[in-house]
Amino acid sequence: MGILHPAIEKAYGVLDGAPVDKELAGELMRLEGAPIIDLASLAHKVRLKFSPSRHICTIMNAKSGRCSQDCGYCSQSSFSETQAPVFPLVSEDEIFRAAENAYENDIACFCIVTSGLGYTEVTPEFEKILSAIDRVKFRYPARNLGASLGVLSPETARLLALHGVAFYNHNLQVNPSRYRELVASTHSIGDRIATVRYANDAGITACAGGIIGLGETADDRIELAFALRELKAKIIPLNVLVPVKGTPLEHTPPPAAADTLKAFALMRLVNPRAVIKFAAGRETVMKDFQGLLMLAGANGFLTGGYLTTRGRDAEDDENFLRELTVFGNL
Numbered sequence: 029m030g031i032l033h034p035a036i037e038k039a040y041g042v043l044d045g046a047p048v049d050k051e052l053a054g055e056l057m058r059l060e061g062a063p064i065i066d067l068a069s070l071a072h073k074v075r076l077k078f079s080p081s082r083h084i085c086t087i088m089n090a091k092s093g094r095c096s097q098d099c100g101y102c103s104q105s106s107f108s109e110t111q112a113p114v115f116p117l118v119s120e121d122e123i124f125r126a127a128e129n130a131y132e133n134d135i136a137c138f139c140i141v142t143s144g145l146g147y148t149e150v151t152p153e154f155e156k157i158l159s160a161i162d163r164v165k166f167r168y169p170a171r172n173l174g175a176s177l178g179v180l181s182p183e184t185a186r187l188l189a190l191h192g193v194a195f196y197n198h199n200l201q202v203n204p205s206r207y208r209e210l211v212a213s214t215h216s217i218g219d220r221i222a223t224v225r226y227a228n229d230a231g232i233t234a235c236a237g238g239i240i241g242l243g244e245t246a247d248d249r250i251e252l253a254f255a256l257r258e259l260k261a262k263i264i265p266l267n268v269l270v271p272v273k274g275t276p277l278e279h280t281p282p283p284a285a286a287d288t289l290k291a292f293a294l295m296r297l298v299n300p301r302a303v304i305k306f307a308a309g310r311e312t313v314m315k316d317f318q319g320l321l322m323l324a325g326a327n328g329f330l331t332g333g334y335l336t337t338r339g340r341d342a343e344d345d346e347n348f349l350r351e352l353t354v355f356g357n358l
């Protein structure tokens with residue numbers, strides 16, 4: 029056997045533009061021991077070649093809790109009894125101030141997030157969000173604004189684009205064919221996929237990713253990576269499940285660091301040009317391994333806390349980022 033595992037040697041073809049197929053993806057996901065580090069190293073090289081930019085963003089929880097949907101991982105579902113904050117859509121002022129805070133602190137992208145199934149019609153609440161977006165864009169016309177408002181219709185996607193939303197986040201979460209079993213029964217994966225397509229069609233860059241640790245298999249992770257490739261997701265946020273007390277997944281054990289590393293690296297090899305961001309679970313679940321995961325093909329991360337869980341201080345993240353630059357352009 030050469031220095032590299034034969035599957036990794038084959039996967040080096042990605043650097044020359046040869047796409048990874050599902051068979052090779054399966055071989056890579058079955059790697060054990062030291063070759064996993066070689067896989068991470070290849071993913072890092074692929075990122076540096078095809079997607080070298082740094083991508084740090086922050087989100088604002090603009091409407092929280094009392095969601096009618098039953099996503100098993102989510103602390104905001106009304107099917108779960110959790111301590112997650114509950115409040116209606118915040119004021120235009122609050123959204124503006126949060127955006128101002130992000131942009132003045134040099135965060136490249138600020139994203140407005142609301143709980144609930146979404147906006148398939150132009151409701152007064154949706155209009156209020158558009159008006160907050162107008163105010164932010166008037167003051168910061170050149171800055172990136174994102175939104176994560178749940179499912180959309182072609183019309184609401186078009187309006188978000190018209191008002192200046194550059195990125196729309198809507199995750200597939202898992203292997204689409206197991207969405208009902210692993211995530212939710214109150215809506216379908218079809219609604220999610222359609223929303224990503226509406227955003228793309230409206231000219232908004234789709235940001236769609238998933239969660240590692242929902243009870244999915246290695247094959248499910250492969251299917252997710254290929255589904256995102258098919259959807260042409262340009263930004264892929266990857267979360268590691270943070271089990272929340274009161275949700276059906278509260279006792280779910282964290283995924284093994286090695287399996288998570290393989291999932292991150294595979295996502296990069298299957299989507300060489302995408303921006304991959306490490307979102308929830310970076311500090312709380314992956315702890316000592318977060319740096320290693322950041323060197324397995326990720327472009328950046330979400331900073332400043334998550335929807336209902338705290339992240340670490342921005343200063344710690346800045347230092348972390350500085351240290352990571354030693355390994356290449358991050």
Ligand code: SF4
Pocket residue numbers: 095096097098099102103104105106142143144145178
């Ligand atoms: S993930 Fe979104 S749709 Fe699902 S329960 Fe949470 S807030 Fe509702």
